[in-house]
Amino acid sequence: xxxxxxxxxxxxxxxxxxxxxxxxxxxxxxxxxxxxxxxxxxxxxxxxxxxxxxxxxxxxxxxxxxxxxxxxxxxxxxxxxxxxxxxxxxxxxxxxxxxxxxxxxxxxxxxxxxxxxxxxxxxxxxxxxxxxxxxxxxxxxxxxxxxxxxxxxxxxxxxxxxxxxxxxxxxxxxxxxxxxxxxxxxxxxxxxxxxxxxxxxxxxxxxxxxxxxxxxxxxxxxxxxxxxxx
Amino acid sequence: xxxxxxxxxxxxxxxxxxxxxxxxxxxxxxxxxxxxxxxxxxxxxxxxxxxxxxxxxxxxxxxxxxxxxxxxxxxxxxxxxxxxxxxxxxxxxxxxxxxxxxxxxxxxxxxxxxxxxxxxxxxxxxxxxxxxxxxxxxxxxxxxxxxxxxxxxxxxxxxxxxxxxxxxxxxxxxxxxxxxxxxxx
Numbered sequence: 100x101x102x103x104x105x106x107x108x109x110x111x112x113x114x115x116x117x118x119x120x121x122x123x124x125x126x127x128x129x130x131x132x133x134x135x136x137x138x139x140x141x142x143x144x145x146x147x148x149x150x151x152x153x154x155x156x157x158x159x160x161x162x163x164x165x166x167x168x169x170x171x172x173x174x175x176x177x178x179x180x181x182x183x184x185x186x187x188x189x190x191x192x193x194x195x196x197x198x199x200x201x202x203x204x205x206x207x208x209x210x211x212x213x214x215x216x217x218x219x220x221x222x223x224x225x226x227x228x229x230x231x232x233x234x235x236x237x238x239x240x241x242x243x244x245x246x247x248x249x250x251x252x253x254x255x256x257x258x259x260x261x262x263x264x265x266x267x268x269x270x271x272x273x274x275x276x277x278x279x280x281x282x283x284x285x286x287x288x289x290x291x292x293x294x295x296x297x298x299x300x301x302x303x304x305x306x307x308x309x310x311x312x313x314x315x316x317x318x319x320x321x322x323x324x325x326x327x328x329x
Numbered sequence: 330x331x332x333x334x335x336x337x338x339x340x341x342x343x344x345x346x347x348x349x350x351x352x353x354x355x356x357x358x359x360x361x362x363x364x365x366x367x368x369x370x371x372x373x374x375x376x377x378x379x380x381x382x383x384x385x386x387x388x389x390x391x392x393x394x395x396x397x398x399x400x401x402x403x404x405x406x407x408x409x410x411x412x413x414x415x416x417x418x419x420x421x422x423x424x425x426x427x428x429x430x431x432x433x434x435x436x437x438x439x440x441x442x443x444x445x446x447x448x449x450x451x452x453x454x455x456x457x458x459x460x461x462x463x464x465x466x467x468x469x470x471x472x473x474x475x476x477x478x479x480x481x482x483x484x485x486x487x488x489x490x491x492x493x494x495x496x497x498x499x500x501x502x503x504x505x506x507x508x509x510x511x512x513x514x
Contacts, residue, residue: 109506117505121476122413123483126421133418150410151402152512155458156477157409158450160371162363165383170358173387177351229337269355300352305334319334323341325350 113145120149221328224301225250228322233303234277236262238295238326243287245274245295252279258305258318265302265323266294276310277303299326332451335360339404346394354391361405362387364449365412372416372480378423382415389415405449417480429481432471432489461511469504472497 109117118124119132136143222238226247233252238245247262260278262285263271272294275285287295302323304316311317339360345353365386369379389411397407462470468490475481475489487497 109502109509114502114505117509118501120410121473121501121505122417122480123476123486123501125482125484129417129421133414147402151406152458152508153477154403154406154409155450155454156462157364157368157413158452158455160364160367160478163367163370164363165366165380169362169380169384170355173358173384174351174355176384176388177354177391228341229333265352267352269359298352319331320338321334323338323353323356325345325352 112142116142116145117149120146120153222295222297222326224324224326226301226303226322226324228303228320231322233260233322234324236301236324236326238287240292240295243289243292244284245287245301246282246284247277248282249277249279252277252303252322257307259308259310260303260321261306261310261316263302263304263316263320264291264294265300267299271302271316273311273314274301276306295326297326297328300324301326332449335449336403336405339408340397340399343390343394343397343404344399346391354387354394357390357408358387361408361449364405365408368409368412369416371478372413373419378419379416382419383412386412386415403451409450413477413480420480421482429479429485429489431491432475432486457512461508464511465504465507469500469507472500473504473508476501 115132115135119129119136122129124132136146222240224236224238225232226234226236232250234247235250236245236247245262252260259276261276262274264274264287265271272288272291274287274291275283277283300323302316302320304311304320305318306316307318339357342353342356342360346357362383366379366383369382369386370376373379373382386408390408397404462473465473472486472490475486479485481489483494483497483501486501487494490497492500
């Protein structure tokens, strides 16, 4: 299309990518462009770039809470298996090698701790956020304790890390404050011990010194991890 | 929660979804569903349609989370684009009601420039985009707004602004190249 350059000065592909990202194409042209993006990596990249240019505009759109039952609909609509699994997830391995040094040290410390555990099978969680592994947690169900080893967590002068257990009901329960410089062993309150099992989530939020006083995280949740059997 | 914490939390949760972690999807949902529902509702205009599309969006997130590359895009950019694309696909497929009221670009002085939130979308990125949009002619900006917020096609926009289709295409194309040049400065 020789007239395209006269109109815009953009190459045809880039123009089509912009039109797809903006959303001005009619149904048939749009479907064709979407199919092309699915098989042509270079074109898909141009579409991504346009989406990134335009996305900040969405800041002007006010948030609207969806109806509470919508999550149940979504949850019931999920196919069992998703994608190729963590083992094949390149991002996971890239992240892992990035944090490998600190993590190896933390795992070693956690393993030494595991050596002292009672008979029951220990549960571990790598607590990560923002592409970094911050802590490694080990739960000793027999003793009702959780040991948290700092992996790559750097503290902040004004806030302290607080550990939360998030059972399947989604409501965080406070477990205690953590340290950036040493392993902390926390006792699980008896009413929470039953929740500290496989697939429960541990989360770390940043709280004012002394921890949250509301019973829920008041600062940002910076890292989370799921308990799994070792 | 602030922007950076939210972004890293969302990116970390997206990273756990390919392993089949439903709690991670729920975390993404909890943090982003109000924003994405706002986007779907803005484009589709009807709650029932917007709910259906939002459901599709999160099922797609579950299936395609492995495609999200944190080194290339922010998680919100990826999610917002997904919500917009699915909403526009729905509009094109069903031709449900959408905003086709006439646009008078000369009268559009009260171009909304205030971000509705700063917890998920960067105020700086919004201000930068807005600075570049302000550099466009008012008819170009009005046409882009109609496309972005109302999901309008070239044809819808030509009707709304009462110009021939060819004119609308050149307005949008010119506006896009100006926008790109400005954002790359």
